[in-house]
Amino acid sequence: MAAFSGKSVLITGGAGFIGSNLAIRMIDDGSRVTLMDSLIPELGGNLFNIESVRNQVNIEISDIRDWSSLSDIVRNKDYIFNLAGQVGHRYSMTNPLLDMEINVMGHLMLLEACRQYNPDAVVLYTSTRQFYGPPQYLPVDESHPLNPTDINGINKLAAEQYYSLYAKIYGLKTVSLRLTNTFGPRQFVKNAQQGFMGWFINRAINRESIQLFGSGRQLRDFNYVDDVVEALMLASQTKTCYGNVYNLSGEKASLKEVAQILAEICGDLKIETVPFPKEYKEIDIGDFYAESTRFHQESGWVPQVNLYDGLVRTIEYFRKYKDYYL
Secondary structure (H helix, E strand, O other): OHHHOOOEEEEEOOOOHHHHHHHHHHHHOOOEEEEEEOOOOOOOOOHHHHHHHHHHEEEEEOOOOOHHHHHHHOOOOOEEEEOOOOOOHHHHHHOHHHHHHHHHHHHHHHHHHHHHHOOOOEEEEEEEOHHHOOOOOOOEOOOOOOOOOOHHHHHHHHHHHHHHHHHHHHOOEEEEEEEOEEEOOOOOOOOHHHOHHHHHHHHHHOOOOEEEEOOOOOEEEEEEHHHHHHHHHHHHHOHHHOOEEEEEOOEEEEHHHHHHHHHHHHOOOOEEEEOOOHHHHOOOOOOOOEOOHHHHHHHOOOOOOOHHHHHHHHHHHHHHOHHHOO
16 A cells, blocks of 8 residues: 555564564555564464565564563554464463463553554554354344453453543544454464464365364354455554444355365365364354454455465465474
């Protein structure tokens, strides 16, 4: 987008999955990009993600919980994309205090740094559909009751409400996008800690069996990462979005259908159903897919890459760079 040419952009979690894809797009659009990432093991940061633009970005190895870093790094930025966070739902149940520190305290500190040192910046937050809980109706819209089923959902919801509050009380130009299952190149695929999609891709690349919990017919919706990057950029440019929260829905498919697409792309893979592990069943939300009519009407965003084509591109990437991710 021409609007980003020459602009100063900060991306927290910039060495992670979505952050690195956003950084590459921003460089292509002529932005001056600073990446902030703690590179905490298992949270997804990977410097190889930004290998193609490493000499074109300013990299700050720091944590959003570090006030001394935040108070300096947010200054003079036109756009701040807050993608830092702990996204593993099961991980949050076994490490609740770390999840709270990163996903609540860290983002509150970032907002406070913006309020004090850069109140004119546009601030984007990647929220989650997880805190809707088991849906009372489908597709889920933004008016659906909120009922988080895990600690990660509670903490992400708290953070989102801070963004909305800082917009209302202090006039910060914040937007929260409630992401669904995002997939694509540079995704965390080392293990299942950041969701089933990365693990399915791992199994497919290694030509190992894909296990589906329960029937495997659970419905989800999916967005290719390039479409999510486009949504973030559009939201930052759409003034009527400021202060609001939006769903970012995607293409609907069952887990079994996703596994079958991967089997078609990668050759014959064994797909098997297994009983739901107790620790996963306790936080599972059943069928879930959202609708993003409100965001489409405000910004004009429409996903461009379908599930099949996105998975083809994803597998091609990880086949080429497998050693840097597995």
